[in-house]
Amino acid sequence: MDEKSLQNLLSRCQAGDLTIDEVVAAMRRLPFEDIASARIDHHRALRCGFGEVIFCAGKTPEQVGEIFSALAAADQNVLATRATREMFDAVAAGNPQAVFWDMGRAITLQQKPSEQIGHVAIVAAGTSDIPVAEEARVTAMICGANVTTHYDVGVAGVHRLLAELSDLQQARAVVAIAGMEGALASVVGGLVSVPVIAVPTSVGYGASFGGVAALLAMLNSCASGVSVVNIDNGFAGGYNAALINRQIGK
Amino acid sequence: MDEKSLQNLLSRCQAGDLTIDEVVAAMRRLPFEDIASARIDHHRALRCGFGEVIFCAGKTPEQVGEIFSALAAADQNVLATRATREMFDAVAAGNPQAVFWDMGRAITLQQKPSEQIGHVAIVAAGTSDIPVAEEARVTAMICGANVTTHYDVGVAGVHRLLAELSDLQQARAVVAIAGMEGALASVVGGLVSVPVIAVPTSVGYGASFGGVAALLAMLNSCASGVSVVNIDNGFAGGYNAALINRQIGK
Amino acid sequence: MDEKSLQNLLSRCQAGDLTIDEVVAAMRRLPFEDIASARIDHHRALRCGFGEVIFCAGKTPEQVGEIFSALAAADQNVLATRATREMFDAVAAGNPQAVFWDMGRAITLQQKPSEQIGHVAIVAAGTSDIPVAEEARVTAMICGANVTTHYDVGVAGVHRLLAELSDLQQARAVVAIAGMEGALASVVGGLVSVPVIAVPTSVGYGASFGGVAALLAMLNSCASGVSVVNIDNGFAGGYNAALINRQIGK
């Protein structure tokens, strides 16, 4: 409901094509619809740049399938995160073109012809961080970005990271993913001139407190261009990077 | 020290203009210098897009003045945050063109002809959040962004925020600043299609735990395009937004 | 044991109908009884407005059945929360009119003719919050309130909430249920003129810390009429709203 539609409504009201009550009602009727388990917000693609994303954790395969189909019916690209294979089966029944990303625990459906643009780089500290990194990668991809990945480049062997430097320095945004002490974000942030989206992971044990150690490290990064998303939130990492990438254009 | 300079060094070495030891030494001599209280990293402007920023808290006015002058001598723009007027006096003695931003507790020196581009929007929930917001504003400005501000638009009166919507929706990045329950970031994040940099503030008392409540709320935002920086870190908010703004270009 | 009964006891004592020891004993014998697994407080309905509620978690189906029957024997309405179907089976054996609320994980037995009065509104941010919301709904209902529900109206799409506004503004109390960043309570609190009982839920992951993020957000709400109950405590949300609703009367 932007100003243009409002002006249009008012014009039609002024012209007598719509009664006052019809205008009031129209202003109420925003573009979402009720299905059994969720109130879907089709409007979001316009408002936020990408449609509603399905966060599968805590939902049944049936619910995931139902919501997925509802979103697919609007002819947009669909993304479901934290998905299990069982959920994918429920989705695939009604959406045979949907793809399951095993490592990244995601389901995508590409309905709009895609032209990948720009460059988002994803770096991950250890092999255990890869599921989160893959969630970021799939997300950035479905949002239209070219993506490069650099895994197992933790700071305990900083030369591994330095070897990847030229690719990182060419990216438009970098997603830095690490658990344990989360130092990767700071080191990367000191090496590149673009925004770094830091994703702490719950990888670690003991005093890592399920990712809190990495989260705090990233929030306190001494490098300037670093911002942080929730623990294990690979989706947010990829999404923010893709938003930046998309704005810059081709 | 990029590949080009390396190749240049090697050429001169191959040509016999430089001995091997001279090359090794040159590769060691990276562009930072020692002054009494800090090792200044002039290289950072090239590597990260903006020169080293002076975080004044915990430094004496003399130290601030000394570091400021060293950075100024490199003919770049200079930014000092968390500055007091007393620090400014120490800076101004040697840098008469430096400007003090009282509300934002910052000192700037604009040495390169500036052309402000693009659009960064800064929203703050309450009047007590304004110092953090102003730090963000000054930072984004010195980094070359046009900035609009919307203060006192907290979610307890959501119509105040909605009234500012069209400006927010035209920005390239939004900095959302709030203490207490930090809900502003989520509401803004649901209304715009560009990255939202959320800055929790220590405004509040009791169970706000010095900004932790707002920080956690922002990290858990149900809106997708939100990333978070440290509590009260207005600088990081403005800097990240300006990085995004700059990449998009004019 | 109120003043009237005390005066009555004393009168009978003065009249010689009761010995002193009998009076002392009577004052000791407050209206609770011992069954095997719990000391039931039948007096509570008088003292607090609703009888003792069975919190089933950590009890065996047999214990739940036993306590339920003991409460039912006092001819009052009975409510058991956090119940499983297996517990319900144990209850239903002896109380065939008991009803199981699957989504809200509750068992009720309506023994007193009910006249639902007033209006309690329940809003929940996401689909995962619905079990807590349903617990609130069943509780408010068995306590005699008319209830309306508005689910999946989280603040990331604030127009969804605004669309429900007129119903919310007609309620006598609103229960606002949300996990993640818990911002719903603040936005609702800024829109209505009645008490808002905020229920944080453990929905979320990472830095939501099992509901702590939402709890803190709600405690720090910048809206004035908001009070908070324990994480996932839908019962307390519904109960407090119903207490308010009942006091106002028809």
Place this chain on the structure above:
Amino acid sequence: MDEKSLQNLLSRCQAGDLTIDEVVAAMRRLPFEDIASARIDHHRALRCGFGEVIFCAGKTPEQVGEIFSALAAADQNVLATRATREMFDAVAAGNPQAVFWDMGRAITLQQKPSEQIGHVAIVAAGTSDIPVAEEARVTAMICGANVTTHYDVGVAGVHRLLAELSDLQQARAVVAIAGMEGALASVVGGLVSVPVIAVPTSVGYGASFGGVAALLAMLNSCASGVSVVNIDNGFAGGYNAALINRQIGK
């Protein structure tokens, strides 16, 4: 901006008295105004039942005076909390009828003829909790409630509380204020049949963690009708109780 005004606007638009652009503009112009330090929300009294309250902490006396006068100019009752005497002096200069409540650290201005109704009871555990209790009392009073207070009735001498029972049982809402172990809320909650608003205070030391111990105790209250507000938030305690009291009417 309710439906009636909207319909009125549209009628005038339809009638040609207003252009479309004027309507759009009017819909933007919601009833708040900008003064130097805050965006005042005069609309709140209609929407929420009481006008905006000034939280003085972190504001200068000048800012408090300015905001107070702006609110006073709207002919409503005004309340400022966490006020110092110095702030009061700034307020009193322009508002000679304003009253300073030393113990409760509040400033009030009663502009509308007041008729105190109903009954709110305030209980506080120890003498150190009195400032918070007084803030609650002043708030409930300015919101139109008759208030009774019972101070120094902590649970370590439970007979002191029991002696006050009949007054508590006649109240429409009880505000229970305690620091240290915060047990007062549970004991009171088990004795009355009306909502108990629990206010944890920062009174205590060591493992009280500035009120966290009391806060947690109150959130975990085994009594059913207890809800909780932020640490030391006497205002919220009194406000919520007064909201309930007001709804019930005379």
Place this chain on the structure above:
Amino acid sequence: MDEKSLQNLLSRCQAGDLTIDEVVAAMRRLPFEDIASARIDHHRALRCGFGEVIFCAGKTPEQVGEIFSALAAADQNVLATRATREMFDAVAAGNPQAVFWDMGRAITLQQKPSEQIGHVAIVAAGTSDIPVAEEARVTAMICGANVTTHYDVGVAGVHRLLAELSDLQQARAVVAIAGMEGALASVVGGLVSVPVIAVPTSVGYGASFGGVAALLAMLNSCASGVSVVNIDNGFAGGYNAALINRQIGK
């Protein structure tokens, strides 16, 4: 190794019955022995008043059986806490007189003729606290105390507790066991003139944080004679009470 044995050793050394090296060795050989899985400290009964207690959690049934038999071989009473029935089976094989306390999850072996003395009272807030309370009861019993128990006397119905008062006031020590808000310890502490050992339990959910809320409440008790042991540590509650009881004598 007390002064008497030392003097004895030295006498024998002086008399030539022991060489110097034998004395040095004897002073090293303190009364513990090595078995496969633990270094048993038979000396503790002398030093601390009760032999080593077996904490079964994290041990295999075989280990429990082995340690139990080693302690039993020293003809003292034996206590094993946090035991499962499977562990008991392993114990009973070699110690047919051992007893399993199902509710209190403990195994005891009474080998010394017992004369129960004095009076320890155990109060527990809710039915879910009973396992911890029973652990306390079995412990106090095996340590020679007469024990009375009062379960389900939580403070939300304070009259239930007051009804038990005369027994509590006759005890030599009271163990107060509660989860959730842990207020029981304070109320009991205000009613008796003997030491109260408070045992927080992990009963509760959400913001009870596994017993932390009750622990903090008990540590901050406004009643003077309250000391606290670890969460769910019924053993320590019973043991400390029994220590006090035993010192007073018959």
Place this chain on the structure above:
Amino acid sequence: MDEKSLQNLLSRCQAGDLTIDEVVAAMRRLPFEDIASARIDHHRALRCGFGEVIFCAGKTPEQVGEIFSALAAADQNVLATRATREMFDAVAAGNPQAVFWDMGRAITLQQKPSEQIGHVAIVAAGTSDIPVAEEARVTAMICGANVTTHYDVGVAGVHRLLAELSDLQQARAVVAIAGMEGALASVVGGLVSVPVIAVPTSVGYGASFGGVAALLAMLNSCASGVSVVNIDNGFAGGYNAALINRQIGK
């Protein structure tokens, strides 16, 4: 108000000496009185074994003086903790026999002829723990115990503690006071056969978190007879030890 007085009241009622209303009123009139700043509980000495203790922190010298005099008027011993010299001056004006304990920050007034009995031992780990230890000592003393002290016997030089062993082993209760890692309680608990009251102190820095490290260590003591009180609560340490000491008698 014990059973005897109740029976006496009832007898007089039965005999017509008292009306029913007089009895009801008498039962209400429990032995506490109102002074300006606190509701004093003279009854506590009977109920709990020692009169109300004044916790001075957060009170003005005038308040302390007033409460102190009110308690002194009841001819009991009086103890005020966390007192400053300024508070003592206010007390001494009206109570010339009051004594100020500089190191222990306490004021006492010994009005009942004292016969010190038994033996309480107080051990403190470091010199910085002495103020808390002295508070414990003064408290135990005014409660009638003979007290021995052993300061600066921290576990980093365990021989210092072992050298004091024979005195510790003769005490009826030991108060173990330590900050930093709080290990003293465990080592002492393993060496004596009487209750150990552990008092964590806020001595330390960094990860001692104001005494939390010591508190947790003490709660997790692997020695059996250890119970814990609040951080820096020397009073509770001395009081609990004295309670135990007093029960045993001469």
Place this chain on the structure above:
Amino acid sequence: MDEKSLQNLLSRCQAGDLTIDEVVAAMRRLPFEDIASARIDHHRALRCGFGEVIFCAGKTPEQVGEIFSALAAADQNVLATRATREMFDAVAAGNPQAVFWDMGRAITLQQKPSEQIGHVAIVAAGTSDIPVAEEARVTAMICGANVTTHYDVGVAGVHRLLAELSDLQQARAVVAIAGMEGALASVVGGLVSVPVIAVPTSVGYGASFGGVAALLAMLNSCASGVSVVNIDNGFAGGYNAALINRQIGK
């Protein structure tokens, strides 16, 4: 890539044996290689003194087997920690000489002729700490140290520890392992003149918070030569001790 190899590269460049681009490329090509699941850093043995260690938790047996074989192929000693027997089976298939340490949950492969030197002592407080202690022992061993162990010597029976003193005092480094209150590190630290590496364990319950109590105690140790590693990190304990041992030489 040390200075010598750099000079060598440059010489060959100067001599024309290598082109400039080849030199730049060589400087990029640091000695690590990519296998499917991890980027192995063979260089680490040179740089850090021991090759990369496999942390098995969160890896599949296949991944462990693959990485193990890759490391083994470099003819170095290999260590895998937190291994299950299932993982060992996967390793043993390709590395028949690998050894599984059941208690210490580790796999080792000794390929270089070993000469154990020096002396590392490992002390553990309780039987439940043994798995962590064994991980430390296996680690120190594979790193070439002679190791002595002293288990079940917790401070609640400090004589048990003192009996082991002469061995501890002869070690070059001591690893002190304890859960619960973690006091062992402080007592040991006060008795020896060599570095103590403290390893907190997650042994305990309730307020041990999964090892946090022991961790904090160790960080706050009043003994000077104590440093701390992560909770349950027996590997780091053994590794640090072995590093010290190795530096001292035979």
Place this chain on the structure above:
Amino acid sequence: MDEKSLQNLLSRCQAGDLTIDEVVAAMRRLPFEDIASARIDHHRALRCGFGEVIFCAGKTPEQVGEIFSALAAADQNVLATRATREMFDAVAAGNPQAVFWDMGRAITLQQKPSEQIGHVAIVAAGTSDIPVAEEARVTAMICGANVTTHYDVGVAGVHRLLAELSDLQQARAVVAIAGMEGALASVVGGLVSVPVIAVPTSVGYGASFGGVAALLAMLNSCASGVSVVNIDNGFAGGYNAALINRQIGK
């Protein structure tokens, strides 16, 4: 009191030169002495390798002076940390050769001819970490180590650290000091083959929580040879490094 003195005592006893009681007494009389404010442990130098160190925080200048002189009288080197200039003045009065280290807030007295050996390297991330680094440097020095320092080499400009690499790689132990995200320890740990003692500092703000972020990062370091001491504990950093250095010898 080692075995030799014990054997000597026993010989003299056997020879009749000492009575048994004299031996017992001698064994009690361990080498510490009482002065007014502390029990000094002269024995520690033998047992632990360096005499008792004075932690000045919380002591008066007089106490510091008194303890310093007592330690100095034993002809050993003396170290006092966290000292103010005022404390130094009190020390210098009686110990004119004592030296004050302004930046490191330490006082030293070198009484034994010193021969500095080996090599300890100290790296600090930022200029604000220098006081802690200087405390480490002075400590290592007084303990006999040659020390090199590398300040302002934080990871946000990792080339600054790499430029110092050859010195770091030649040290026998490295002390890595950093606040904020504490990543320095991990990067250094990955570059050297000797033990790294990590010292988190309280430098930072907001979510650094007074050094907790750095502490957690360091405990979770992905590099193997890192151990950690308390926040801001430069002394422990220097002391542990010096212990290692000393063991290796010249």
